Amino acid sequence: MEADTRFAEFVAERGDALLRYGYMLAGNPHDAADLTQEALLKLRGAWPRLRHKDSPESYARTTMARLHIATWRLRRRELLAWELPELEHHDRLPGGDERRMWQALAGLPRKQRAVLVLRYYEQLDDAEIAAVLGISRGTVRSQAARALDKLRAAIPSEPMTRGNAR
Structure with missing residues (x-):
């Protein structure tokens, strides 16, 4: 009973x-909720073995990453298209390019997005x-480099001038 309470x-x-981690991996709220639920189900089954470990969250995150990989391996040729909700909050990028950055991140291939998130x-x-x-x-290095190249192309940076130097 104590294990149930701790879980x-x-x-x-x-x-x-x-x-939130699932959203970063999957790129949409529906798949994020599925990843989270599946990982928590697996964690619940393993909870008696994990309760003495320091970080059950790392188990859940690793499980989510592996579930995400299994999903994109099965759906390699499928292209998901969706719009971000209008009332989201993200850290601000210089020049107000947040929406373009999130769209560019969502447009990356699943493996590249997973590498950047991790x-x-x-x-x-x-x-x-x-x-x-x-x-x-x-x-890992090649996928990260390709993903960053795609993000840089999607969101060009402003040249440094005296007015915008920090």
């Missing part, structure tokens, strides 16, 4: 963070990303 407390405390949102190194995604470190 419920974990979900109440970290459920929203896991949902690198910049989860702050994993190349070896950790390779282990989570089941790919080589070289593939």
Whole structure:
């Protein structure tokens, strides 16, 4: 019974963070909710084995990343198209390019988006990303480079001048 209480407390405390992580991986709220629910179901089944470990959230995040990979491997040729909700809040980019950045991120191939999310949102190194995604470190670096090139092309940066230098 105590394990059930601890699991419920974990979900109440970290459920929203896991949902945001799912959104970063999947690029849309529906798939993010599915990833989160599936990961929490798997975590619940493993909870008795994990309750003494420091971070059940890392188990859930790794599970979400693996579920996401399994999904895009099955749907490689499918192209998802959707619009972002109008009432979202994101950190501001210089020049008001937030919407274009989110659209550009959503337009990346699934593997490239997953690499960027794991690198910049989860702050994993190349070896950790390779282990989570089941790919080589070289593939991680090449996917990240391609993704960043696509983002740079979609959102050109302003040249540094005295007026906008920080």
